[in-house]
Amino acid sequence: MTVLPRHPSTPAPVIAHRPRHDLPALVGNTPVVFIGAPLADEGRGFWAKLEAFNPGGIKDRAALHVTAAARRRGVLAPGAPIVESTSGTMGLGLALAGIVYGHPVTLVSDPGMEPMMRRMLTAYGATVDVVRQPHPVGGWQQARRDRVAELQARSPGTWCPDQYHNPDNPAGYAGLADELVTQLGAVDVLVCAVGTGGHSAGIHARLRQWCPGVQLVGVDSVGSAIFGQPARPRLMRGLGSSILPSNVDYAAFSEVHWVAAPEAVWSARALAASGYVTGGWSVGAIALVAGWLARTRPAGTRIAAVFPDGPHRYTGTVFNDSYCRRNGLLAGPPPQLPDTISHPTQREVTRWARCTTVTAPARPQ
Template identity: 45%
Template sequence: MTRQVGGAFASVVEANELPRIVRLEDNLYAAVFTLMKLLPARYIVDRARRSGALAPGATVIETSSGTFGLGLALVCRLRGHPLIVVGDPAIDRNLRTRLEFLGARVELVDAFDAPGGIQGARLARVAELHRAHPGSYVPDQYENPDNPGAYGIVADQLLSTLGPIGRLVGPVGSGGSTGGLAAALRQSGGDTKLTGVDTPGSVIFGHHNGKRLLRGLGSSIHAGNVRHTAYDDVHWVGAAPAFWTTRELYAERAIFAGPTSGASFLAARWHARQEPGSVTVALFPDDGYRYLDTVYNDDWLRAQGVDRIPPPAEPKPVTAPDDLDEHWSHLAWGRRPLTEARRFPS
C-alpha cells in the first residue's frame, strides 16, 4: 500500500500509523502514537491481501479488547472487509461504540475460568467463528510474524531522527511492538537494550494469572511473538502508579495518553537516569480519549479503590517473578528464556 499520493497520504490509516518523536528529558524520548496497533493491523491485512490469504470482501475475525481491534476496524472499513472482534466484558463502552460505528461486529466472552483464562476463551471463540465463516481470515496478532515485522518502518524513523538507540522501553502484550522494534534496531548494527513493561497478574514473564485493572498490556496466555530472549529487563507496574504517571504526563508535559504509556514512561525515566550517556526511547501506544471516564476520572479511581499517591522513586528489585511488589518491580532479565524465570541469580 502506497503511504503517500503526491503530497497527501493515501488514507487516514497511513496518515496516523507512525509516531511523533518527542524529547522528554536530556536523553529520554517518547515515540508517541495516536494508535500504535494501527500499523500492524494495516501491515497484516495488506500482506494477507497481496498473498491471497485474504480474499476481496472476505470476513476478518480477531480477538481484541483494545487498540488492535480498533486498528483492524479502521483498516477493514477502508479495505472493504467485514470484521468480527471477540472481546470480553472489560472492553470499554466508548471503544465498543467506535468499533460498531465502523461496521465491526463485537462478540463478548466472559469465561474467565477457561483454560488460558479469558484470552484462551476468546481465542477458542475466534476458532469457532473461523470454522463457521468459510474463507474468513484470522490476523492472529499473538503468533503472526507480520505483527513484529510491521515495525521496521518505525525503527528507520527512530534511527534517522535520533541516531543509535541505547535502550527501548515499551509495554508487552502480544510482543509485536517491543520485539519487532528491538529486532529491527539491532539489525542496524547496534545492540539496543530492550525493557519490557508488564503488570502483576500477567503470565508473560512468569507471574501467575490474575485479574488486572491495568489493561492494554499483560496477558493470560503465552504469545509466540513474545521472544523472551530478546529482553534485557522487565518491569511490572501496577495500576495505581501507571494511572498516576499517565495523568502526570498530561498535567506536566501535555501528552494526553493511555495508561500503558504511563507505565512505559515510569520505567523508561528510571532507566534513562541510570544511563545518562545513552539514548532511551519509550513507546506510548495510544492517546487518552478512551480513558476519560476511567484513568482521568477521580470518581472511577475511587470506585476501583485506586490510591492517588505518587509512585515509588524506584522499583523494587526482584530476583524472580513470584516476588513482585504490587506497585512497581524490576528484574534484570538478561535475555533468558522463560523456562529460567524462576532460576535467576540472587
C-alpha cells in the same frame, strides 16, 4: 464515497463499499517529544514516540501489514470476513484495514472494553462480539480466542490475524524503528510495553540493524503471565497477558519491569499535568520505567519509549476520579525505585519490580 441526491420520501441508497487505498498514508511518521520532570531528574529524560498520532494508535501499523500479507499469500480472499480478539487498539487497526481492503470485520472483546471504544469500533463499521465469562485458566484473553475459533468454524473462509502468534505482526513495526533513527539519530535503550509481543520484537529487531548495541526493556503488568509471573485478574488493558504469545522475543530483553495499576495511573496523570502529552495504562507504566532509566543510566544515554496511544479512551478509567477511588488507584506517588528480583519465579510481585533475568516460561501442556 459517492452520495446520490434523493427525494426526502425515498429510502437512502445502498452504497457499495469501495476499498480506500489512500488511508494507509495516514499511518506512520508520528512525532517524538522529550519527557523530563517529574518522571526524570532535571536535565535528564527520555524521548516518547507518540503513536496516538496514527488514526487508531500503534496497532494500525500491524493491522495493515498483516492484512496485506494475508491477501498476498491468498489466505485472505477478497471480501472475506476478518475476525480477531482485541481489547481495543488492534480492533481500531483492523477496522481501518477492513475499510482499506474491503473486508467485513468482527472483533471479539470482553466486558472490560470501554464504552467509548465499543462505540467507535461500531461507528467504523466493525461488529463487536462480547464474551461474558473468562476462561478458568487463560482469563478473558483465552475466552476471546475460543470465541474467535467458534466464529471461524461457523463461517468457512473467515480469516483471523492471530496477533498473539502471527509472525507478520512484528514485521509491521519495522517502519517505526526507521522513523526513530531518522528522528533521534541513534537509540541506546528502547522501552516498550509487552502484550502480544509484536511491537517490542519488531521495533527492536529492525533497530538493531541501525544501532547494534540497543537494549530492549520490557514493561509488563503486575498479574501478567508473559514473563513467568502467575496470571491474575487485571484492571490494566493493552499490556500484559494471561496467555503466552509466541511473538514475544524473550532473548531480546535486557530486563523486564512489572508495574501495578495505581502506579500507572499516577504516572499517566503526572504526564498530563506536567507536559500535556499522556495516555492510558500502557503509557503510564512505560513512562514510569523510562523515567527511572533516565535517572539511573549514564548521562547522555538516549532512551526511546513507545507510547502506544493517547488518553481519550481512558476518560472513564485512568482519568476518572470516581473509578480510581472505587478501585483503590489514587494511592499517591509510586516508590522512587522498583523492587528487584533475581528471577521471575522468585516470588510474586504486587508493585513495581524489575528483573534482569528474562527467560521464556514453560508453556502449558
